[in-house]
Amino acid sequence: MADLAPQLRRSAHADFQADGVLAAARTLRRNPRQVAAEVVAGLPDDGLVASAVVAGPGFVNLDLTDRALLAQLIRRLGDDRLGVGTPETGVTTVIDYSQPNIAKEMHVGHLRSTIIGDALVRILEHLGGTVVRRNHIGDWGTQFGMLIQYQVEHPEPAPDDTGTMGRLATLYRLARAEFDTDSAFADRARRRVVALQAGDAGTVAAWRNIVAESTRYFTDVYDRLGVRLTDADTVGESAYNAALPAIADELERRGVAVTSDGALCVFFDDLRGPDGEPSPLIVRKRDGGFGYAATDLAALRQRVAELHADRLLYVVDARQARHFRMVFDTARRAGWLPATVPAVHVAFGTVLGPDGRPFKTRAGDTVRLVDLLTEAVDRAREVVAAKNPGLTGAALDERAWQVGIGAVKYADLATNRTRDYLYDPQRMLALAGNTGVYLQYAHARVRSILARADGGHTTVDVTATLEPAERALILDLDAFADTLAEVVAGHEPHRLCGYLYRLAQTFTTFYEHSPVLRATGPQRANRLALCHLTGDTLRTGLHLLGIPTPDHL
Ligand code: ARG
Secondary structure (H helix, E strand, O other), X not given: OOOOOOOEEEOOOOOXXXXXXXXXXXXXXXXXXXXXXXXXHOOOOXXXXXXXXXXXXXXXXXXEOXXXXXXXXXXXXXXXXXXXXXOOOOOEEEEXXXXXXXXXXXXXXXXXXXXXXXXXXXXXXXXXXXXXXXXXXXXXXOXXXXXXXXXXXXXXXXXXXXXXXXXXXXXXXXXXHHHHXXXXXXXXXXXXXXXHHOOOHHHXXXXXXXXXXXXXXXXXXXXXXXXXXXXXXXXXXXXXXHHXXXXXXXXXXXXXXXXXXXXXXXXOOOOEOOOOOEOOEEEEOOOOOEOHHHHHHHHHHHHHHOOOOOEEEEEEXXXXXXXXXXXXXXXXXXXXXXXXXXXXXXXXXXXXXXXXXXXXXXXXXXXXXXXXXXXXXXXXXXXXXXXXOOOOHHHHHHHHHHHXXXXXXXXXXXXXXXXXXXXXXXXXXXXXXXXXXXXXXXXXXXXXXXXXHOOOOOOOOOOOOOOHHHHHHHHHXXXXXXXXXXXXXXXXXXXXXXXXXXXXXXXXHHHHHOOOOOOOHHHHHHHHHHHHHHHHXXXXXXXXXXXXXXXXX
């Protein structure tokens, strides 16, 4: 149906509207309404179309027969992929996401990158694609000089009150304070950076310990989130150190980068600072050091040349748009990024607090991701317990986790990613409205209907007459595959959220108008088949977003 012709759209006036005639008539230099009338007259009489009418400037409004819709329902029921093909087969996507920084807490920005990235990974893999995950953690930089030097000078462990990252965060704070106030310490810290870069064994060992301590912590957070990122996916900034001098040399040799004020820079005609001065991408700093840009160029080159990426995705805060623009441009000019390989900055907006400003604690600090998750799960426990007074202990904890994490993820994924959104734990856990809980609840309700009906849904009767609510549900179910294609085309998980929300609403309308359990004969069988397919579509869709689907709520 929807997949037969790309210019066929769902419509409020008919099952579908075809607008392809408009373009065809323009090419033919003919009156579009006349062409549309000819198309309608030429439609085969194959029992698929119940009515075809010319509308507006030359649209064709199409209504399908009940039999055609029921036949499609049968096809979907017999297909455990729910009509979704594998268009990504043979396509390798390298996706850069999550990217927390060593010795720093994960915050709400990392939540967005992690969750959007995880959803895109799941969807691309489901469509048959090969996905290489890259957790580009911040594990290199001058801050390690100060951290290691402070540890050397204060061998007793820093106070540890809040778990692993607590110790490192404290170490970071103390080291930074000393660095800022004691210039002799700052000098020793800078010498420590040189020792680290030169590969001094003791310094490198200390660095490795700090990195390992942090990554253990990150893994713990990923487990809590139900995100499938492992150590094998973690290739931090430090992994590209050895490649950086060659990156600089090659850019210079090819004339892409030039020395300006002692630094190696790439200039862009259309990128200027507020003062009108050109603002370059700095590949190598005046002191000979490499930074964020060089690392990203080395990573990009490796992803194309060695990982054979057909598509590069970077799920990173929208504020880094200029950085990625410059990196991609530079890579194209250098010949590292062929025109056939798209590189996309999958940008996302800021999470705002209740005051409409970037989400902070009452004390004005960034909100720790773990605290935010704990709070969401605690609130979810209250919601779940209120609905199921009998649920206690581990079962209650599990359900609270499913609902709490689902709520956080859904709230993040449901808004267009480029927009900012308001973090509101109360609203995201509401049972009504466009929330994860509502969808989990819709799924559980379908399951309970099916459990009460006790099977018997497999024999769809194609000769039945459909009610409007049944037709609407079949048409919505049919749009699942097209929706996933749209998500991939724009890297927009919110389109899947919107689809699932509409599906749940269409199901509710259907269930109100077309009793399932009280129906009899073929009608009951057809309606149970619709329940079955709705349940499977909701479950698959939510899993593709990384959201659990308990059978009871
Ligand atoms: N670690 C960086 C941050 O926390 C994000 C890194 C994004 N990825 C990249 N390839 N530059 O801001």
